[in-house]
Amino acid sequence: MYKASCSCRMLERKGILCRHIIWIYSSNGVKTIPDEYVVNRWCKDALRSKSFNCNGDPAEEIDIIDAKQISMSKMWSEVHQTVGIPMGRSKEVVDSFSSLIREFKEKLAPLGSQMSKEQEMVALIGCSTTQEVTIFPPKKSKNKGSGKRLLSSKTKAIALAMKPKRMYQNDN
Known part of the structure; x- marks a missing residue:
């Protein structure tokens, strides 16, 4: 057109x-x-790029979301909204809110499993960590410059004036 x-x-x-x-x-x-x-x-029906899991294998297309995953997502949303309630309030309100959360956490402690940090990460991500380290920190480099000081125009002029003048010979 x-x-x-x-x-x-x-x-x-x-x-x-x-x-x-x-x-x-x-x-x-x-x-x-x-x-x-x-x-x-820009379109709603744009193709998703292929995703990979932590082992580097292509992940299957997720068309149906698990009901448990939906409820967990809603729960986390409610937790974040609830934690934001005492924002901008006095220290006493924040402290009492914090104590309520601690009490609630203690009540839920028997329901939670006693998993180590590594086991929790495996459950969250879906794969375990490897013991072999393939990435090492970079070598330390100098990043403060070469140490050569730049001369001012005045210093350059003085050095040029101290230089001996060229001697001309006139063969006439």
């Missing part, structure tokens, strides 16, 4: 229509962006 280009080349650089092209379209009465300028990532 309508083709447009702009000297700012934002469409080519970032894949986004610039304000110049949008202004031209609106001044010409175009109500919708032409399909050739609509990027796939």
Whole structure:
């Protein structure tokens, strides 16, 4: 339908229509962006990129979300909303709220399992850690400069003035 280009080349650089092209379209009465300028990532039905688990194997497409996962997500949402309640209140309110949470945690302690940190991480992530270290910290480098001081223009002028002048020989 309508083709447009702009000297700012934002469409080519970032894949986004610039304000110049949008202004031209609106001044010409175009109500919708032409399909050739609509990027796939803007759409609801954009394809998801392939995801991998921690072992590097491709993860299967997750079409059906587990009911337990939904309820856990709702629970965490409620926890975060509840913790935000005493924000901006006095220290006494925060302390009493903290003591209520401790009491609630003590009541729930018999329900929780006694798992180590590593076992909790395996349950959360779905795979165990390896004992072999393949990444080492980088070697220490000097990042404070080479130590050579830059000379000021005054110092350069003095050094140039101290230099002996060239002797000319005139063979006439």
